Amino acid sequence: MRNREFRLLWLSFTMSVAADQIFPVTVTIAALNSGGTASTVGAIFTGRWIALILFALLGGLWADRLPRRTVMIVSLGFQCCAVAVGLRGDAPAPLLAVLVFLVGAAEAFHRPAYQACLSSVLTPEQRPTGVAMGAVSWRIGAIVGPGLGAYVVTVWSPRVGFLAVLAAYVLGLLLLLPLREPPVAAAPRSSAVREIADGLSEVLRRPWVTGVIIAVALQLMLTVAPTQVLLPLVSRDTFGGDAVYGTALALLSVGGLAGGVVSMKWKPGRAGLTGVIGLALYGAVPLALIWPVTPEFLYGCYIVAGLGLEIFAVQWVMNLQREIPPERLARVTSVDWLASSVMMPLGLALTGPVSAVIGRSALLVIGTVGGFAVPLAALFFRGMTRFHSDVAPAAPDGAAEATPTSLKAP
Template sequence: MRQWLARSVMGSREFRTLWVSLIASVAGDQIFPVAVVVSLLNAGGDATTVGAVLASRWAALVLFGLLGGVWADRLPRRHVMLASQAFLCCVVTVGLSGVTSAWVLGGMVFLAGAAESFFRPAFQACLGSVLTPRQRPAGAALNAVSWRVGAIAGPGLGAFLVSTASVRAAFLAALGVFTLSLCALLRLREPAVVRTPRTTARREIAEGVREVWQRRWIGTVIVVTALQSMLTIAPVHVLLPVLAREDFGGDAFYGTSLALLSVGGLLGGIVSIVWKPRRSGLAGIAGLTVYGLVPLALWLPQTPWIACVCFALAGFGLEVFAVQWVVSLQREVPAERLARVTSLDWIAASALTPLGLVLTGPAGAVLGIAPVLTLAGLAGVVLPLTALLTSGTTYFRSKYRQNHTNAERRVEVVSLASHYDHQ
């Protein structure tokens, strides 16, 4: 049955279009920061500089995240995604000039984050509209696979290009895949979505917050994942390129580690196509805790293979969580407000992650790298487990089932009507 659902999802023209666009976009998202980080390090930057530049992406998500969700619910989501990818092409083009200024590179990362804050909510909401409720688990899993395919190709290609060719070649590759994503979206025919009457942006944001407030487990998971991003994932992203050069043999380990993270995620996505856990929340939270192994493994330079295994396991766990989380949000939140709830999820992480990125370098200078990695590992394990204390988290479900069932039926009717319109 699951295999049949997967085949039926891939039989959808609109889903295939989103599938191709996502692979290309994610590959660009992964190549671009590798080129930026290596440019900084080549110009003499340190962990503090890298953290500050990477933090500018999250600053953009904080500033534009809610607006991205509002406009993705107001406008055709295809138009929002097209504008985002076109803007990214313009941003990456600046890197072809060979710029090495931390201020300019930081500005590029900031603008890329702004584009992402509009693209992500629009994509997730559009994905929910092109699939029926029964197709969504397989669709989410297949998109997770596509995300990881792009994430595997991105760091690997980025590391290869900066090692064997030049940073400019990496920027050129990022421009190429963003252009491919843009061209794919031109073919998308977005189904009609039942939209509520337009009000002020402030009221529409409040409606998204209300959806989360009514389902306390959603808010709990959003807060916990945001804290884990700040205390665990951010320190890894800052220290990994530095430790790769100092303890693990060079930039190749940096790209390889990110690629292995994506390989594990690819396997997690494949497993999620056929696995439907009864306690989806428990499975997702368990997957999150695995990331805590990564920072603990990074202070063992004598055994790099342990770090590689941990990166792969962490990717597997993150993808299991991501699939269960996305499917649950699509099931629990009305389609016309889904983009706003998705943007709240992103903005929560965006608000805290920059603190982790900026403070990791100074904390490492004061406390030492090993204590910072140890604290990051403990936070990565303990924080997700606290989410299970909130009712509804174990199953990623709330008591508002009747309203959600009606919303699911409404979306399915719209999706089927759109399907027949296209015949």
């Protein structure tokens, strides 16, 4: 925290996390107040996934072309303008859908820029703690944000909820204004398509990076998405209400918070092996939903899953920052995000039809096998156990490659 630039960046990120957590609660209650149904809410939030899919690669591209501070400031300013529309009150569902889409589009630019800027303001020795502190901010926001948002909107109105979101985004923007981002070596510019391809090549040149992106995307579709859909059903059918549903999600974030705190100090010898095992622990969640013998058993599995996910996430981000050239880091981050943004909604959409055909238990068995097996299978990718590959330096952006990527040393 003695690092001034990190302090400003981290506080700004914390404010944006708070806004990101209050915003969906406000939109949901506003939609229901205007006569919407659960289907209406689902359709509104589909816009966020569409925005991420459309703009993820462009967000990474421009975060590498421009100063990351500039990209974040513009993104937060855009989100402020979009959210301010909600202050009119009684917004109809179509307008809420537009707001969600616009906020998601700005998010696609902000997050890659944040990850790349985080890498530049931290020294290699500071990165484990800095990345972990970002994870802690995210988890605290996930625990406190929805409840705070629901309280503000219920006690006052959705208009006050939008005002709280706007205030958080504005504060996040103001904190970035005095930030002095370290300069990143400028690379020759080329076409947008070529520069996006350069980001993809950084992924493909490192088998472990490719393996992690594939594993996370498949686990989101096979395991995470089905458990998100089926948890509330299991909560009602087995335990007679929604209390177990809400508590389990809160405890997932509590486990993640613990994982972030642990990662501040823990430096495992084999970062990749540790991260992959942490990712595989999410397989305990669908296993618990197959046999939800007691609420306590279910809660324990969610805590363990959250702990493992955050340990994985910190090791992944930290080692990605170490491996990827700074001028291409945002594009690689956007590739990771794009893969996740495609597979998660696909899994959510398929869960209902597939469970109707093969049954809830059979789907959860698939989720359990996928949750454990997919991450562990990724260990066969070269460099996975250490999250490290010995690769030759990439050609500068816009320069011709002397050797085809497929023939280079992994």
